[in-house]
Amino acid sequence: MLVKESFISIKKNYKRYISLVLIILLGVGFYAGIKASSPDMKDTLNHFYQEHNLYDFQLISELGILEEDVTELKNKGYTVEAIHSFDTIIKKQEENAVKVYSYDKDSKINTLTLIEGKLPQQENECVIEKNETTKDFQIGDKLTVEQGNLKQKELTITGFIQSPIYISQEKDSTNLLSGKIDYYLYTPKENFLDDYYSILYVDLDNEDSIFSDDYDKKIETENEKLQTITERLNTSRKEELLNPIREQQSTLEQQYNTVKTQYENIKNNPNVSDQQKERLASTLETLETSKAELEENIQTIEDSDWYILDITSNIGVYQYEQDTLRLANIAQIFPLVFFVVAILVCLTTMTRMVEEQRVQIGTLKSLGYTNLAIMSKYIIYALSATLIGSIIGVTIGFKVIPNIIFNMYDVAYNIPDFQNSFQTDLAIQGTLIALICTLGATIYTSIKTLKEVPAELLRPKAPKSGKRVLLERIPFIWKRLHFSHKVTIRNVFRYKKKFLMTIIGISGSTALVLAGFGLKDCIERLVPDQYENVFQYQATVTLTENSTTEEKEQIINELEKKEEITDILKINQEGIQIDYNDTTQNVQVIVPYGDIENFIRLQNRETNEQYHLTNGVIISEKIATLLDKQVGDTISFTVNKKDYQEEITGITENYFNHYFYLPQSEENEENSYNTLFLKTTNLTEKEEKDLATALKEIPGISSISFTSDSKNTFDSTMKNFSYVALILIISAGLLAFIVLYNLESVNISERIRELASIKVLGFYDKEVYLYTTRETIILFVIGTIIGLGLGNILVYYVLKTCEQDIMMFNPVVAWPSYFYTLLIMIVFISIVSITSYFALKKIDMIESLKSVE
C-alpha cells in the first residue's frame, strides 16, 4: 500500500523527482568518471606493458656487457636480451642527434610497433621513429651514420616504428648538439661490429600491475639479487682487465726506477754531456706521463660500475605515472565540490518533502501505521531516485570522462588501446556516498517529524517566527529602505539553514563554472604568453659544433643579407641538469652577446618589473619555485665543467622549460656563441619554410627552428587540455541550473500559504513574483560573489596540482571568464525565474483558506 503510495507521489512530484535524479546523476557521474580516469590510464599503460613485454630492468655496465655476462644472468634464470646502442649525429637536411639501437628479429622484450613500411632485413637497412623531426623522411631515404662501429654506415629506411621504451615524446639526453635525442633508429644487430653490448634488458615473469605494491616489492628483491650478480661480474671483469695492465704497470715502474737512478747518477756528473742528460730527462718525462696515463686507466676501470634501472625510472613511464598522480589529485577536490553541492540540494529537497506531508504523516500515524512503515515511503522515494541517478551517472561517467581525459593526454604519449573499464568499486563507492547522504537526510527529517504526536502533526508546523535583523538596529539605513525591501531582507535572514544551503549551492556551482572557464583561460594563455610575449624572436639557428670565429662571422654576414631577417642576437646556449627532489630538471643556460631585451622579455610576472642582465643570474620562475629560491639567494650550477656560484638578480616570467640567463663575462670569449636568435618580418608558414631551406644552404648552420613550430605542437596539446575545461563548464553549468531550479521550487512550495494570502490581498502576479524573487536575487548575488572567489581558489589549486615540473600556468582568471560565468548564471537564474513566475501564477488562492494553523 505504502509502496504504491510512494510511486504515486513520484508521479505527482515528477519534476522534483527528475531534478533529484539529475543532481545525483551529475554528482555521482562526475565523481566516478574523474576518479576512474587515473586508474584507467594506469590500466592502459599496464596493458601496453604486457602487450609489448616491456623490460622490468635495464642494466648498463660502464665496461660494456659481454656475452658471458648475458649467459651468467640466463643461468641464474633470468629472461634477458642484450643490445647494442650509441648516440650519433646524422645529417639529413639538418643535423640531428640520433640514438642507434640494434634490432633482433627474434627479440621478445620491448617489441616494436611497425607503423609504416617493413622491419629491416639486411645489414644496410634501418627503421626509424616517426615524429615531428622525421615527418618528412621517406621510406627508401638513406641515412649516413658517421660514428659508431657499424659494418654498413649508409642505411636505407625501410619503415617507421614506435619503440615501447619511449612512450612519451620525451627522450634521453645526450652530449650531442642541443642535448636532446631527436629520434631513434634500429638497424639489425648483425650490422654491429662491437663484441660487447651496451644495454641488457631483464624481463621478469610478472602479471602484476607495475603501479602495484606487489610489483614494487618484487622489483626491490630482484634489484638486490641483480646487484649481487652484477657486482660479482664487475669484480671479475675488472680483475680480468686490470691484471695485464697491472703487469704493464710494474714493468713500467721498473723501467722508470732504472732510468731514474741512472739520471740521478749522472745528473751532477760534469763528465756526462748535457745532450745525454737531456735525452735521459726526456725519457724520464715520457715514462712519467705513461705511468700517469696507466694510473688514470686503472682508476677509470676501478671506478666502473653497473647501473640497474627499473621500469619506473624510464622517462616516459615516470612522466606518465606523474600525470596519473596529478589527475588523481584533481579527482580529489573537484568531484568533492560537485558532490557537496549536489548532496546539499538533495537534503533540502527531501527535508521539504517530508515537511510538506506532515498532515499525511499524522493521518497515517493516527491510523496506526508504524514509524518505519511511514518512513519507508520517503526512503523508497529517495532510494529509487538515488539508485536511478547513480546507475545512469556511473554508466555515462565511466564512459565519457576517462575517454576525453585520455585523449587529451594521449597527445603527449604513444599508447594506443585505452583501457576503459567499469570500475565496480568506484561505482559502489559513489552510489554509497550518495545513498548515505540522501537517505541520511530523509531518515533524519522523517524521524524528527515522526517524533511528534499525531495531533501535532495534523497541524502544519508552526512557521518560524519573525525576527528582527541586525540592519534594523541601524535606523539610519532601515528607515530609508522601501517597505518591500525590508520584508525581503528579513526573509533572507529568517531561515538561516535555507540561507546557508542556497548560498553554498549557488556559490559552489558558480565556482565550478568559473573554474572551468578559468582553467581554459590559463591553459590557452600559456602558448601565446610564452611564444609571443616572453620570446619575442621568431627563429633559432644552431651552429655546427667547433665552428671557427671566421665561419661564424661569415654566417652572420650571410644572414644579414636576408631581407626577412631584421635583427640577430648571438648567444651561447648550453643544456645543464639541476637536481630537484628525485628528478633532474633540464635547464638551458643562455649567455647573450648583445642586448637580449629585444629578444626575450625579462620581467617579473606579477609586478612587471623589468630586469637588466648586468650581473648575477636571472632564472625562470618555475625553476625558482621548484628550488625555492628568491631574488638575492645564491645558486650553484655547472656549465661545461665550469662551476658557477651566482646571486639571483631576477626571477623572470616564463611558462615552459627552465632558463638561466647569465650576462656576458670576460671569460666568455668573443667567439664562444653557438646559437643565433633571429627576428624576422611577419612571415607566413610557407615563407618561413622557404627561409629555413635557404638558410640550411649556408655551411656551418646545424639547424634552424621557428618558434611558430613549437607553438603549433604545443598548441594542439593544449587544445585537448581545454576540452577537459569544457566538460567542466558544461557539467557545472548543468549542476548550477538544477541547483537553482530546485532551490527556487523549494522556496515556493515552502511558502505557498503566505503567497496565496498575499494573492488574496490583491497582489498582481508581477508583485507576487517580485515579492519572492527579490529574495532569490539577493541570495543569488551573495552566492555568486562568494562563488567567484571560490572559483578563483579552485583554479589556482587545480593548476598547481596538475602542472608538470617543466611548465607553469599563470593562474589568473581573465576578466571575460568572470563575465561569461556571470552571464551563464544570470541566464540560468532568469530561466528559473521565468518558470517560477508561472508556478506562482498557478498557486491557488483557496490554499489560504483551507489550511489549518
Add this chain to the structure above:
Amino acid sequence: MSYIEFKDVNKIYGEKESEIHALVNTSFQIEKSELVVILGPSGAGKTTALNILGGMDNATNGEVIIDGNNITHYNKKQLTRYRRNDIGFVFQFYNLIQNLTALENVELATEICKDHFDPKEILKSVGLENRMNNFPSQLSGGEQQRVAIARAIAKNPKILLADEPTGALDYMTGKQILKLLKQIQQERGVTVIIITHNSAIAPMADKVIKFKNGQVEDITINEKPLPVDEIEW
C-alpha cells in the same frame, strides 16, 4: 438595484462525468452598509459563494454585480484589481505574514492600494496601539485576528468578507471580534459579510442568508439585530 446582486449563479467544478455543482441557481441581494451572516453547514456552498464574492473565482453562469459593476466575467487581472481595491478579507486562521510585525502586516495591504487609511490609526482603532511592533507569534489569537481585521479595513474596502472569523478563537475572544466587526460596520459604513456555520451568530446580523446543498434555503431580515453582548453560544 441592490449593492450586491447574486442572480441565478451556478458554479460547476470538474469535467462532464465528475461534475460537482457547488452552487445551483443561487440568488440573493445585499444592501450597502449591511451586516450579513451567510449561514450553512460545510459543503452547503457558502465558501464557493465567498470565493465568487471575494473575486477569487468566477461563476460558471448567472450574474454577480457589485456596486453596479458586473464582475461575472472578469478576467484574472480585473479580479485582482477588484480584490485589491474593493475587498477586505478576514481569514479563519488570520493568515498573517509571520515575518512582518503587526504594523507591517497592515502596511503590506495598504502598500498596494491608493485610497487607504493610515495603518497606525487603524491598529489603534482595533485596540492594538501598544502591540504594533510585535510579530504575529508574539500575539494572542484574538490579537492576531484584530491585526487581520485591521489589515482588511485599512484598505478602505467596499466589502469586508470574514470567513469563520471566530472559528479558531475561544468564546470571549470570538465575541470581541464580532463586536469589532459590528462596530466597523456601524462606524465606517462598510458592508460586512460573515460566513459561518455557527447559527448563534445570526441574531447580530441585519440579514441572514442560509445555504443548503448549494442553494439558498432561506433569507431572513432582522429588523432589530441584537447587540453582540446579548448573543450566546
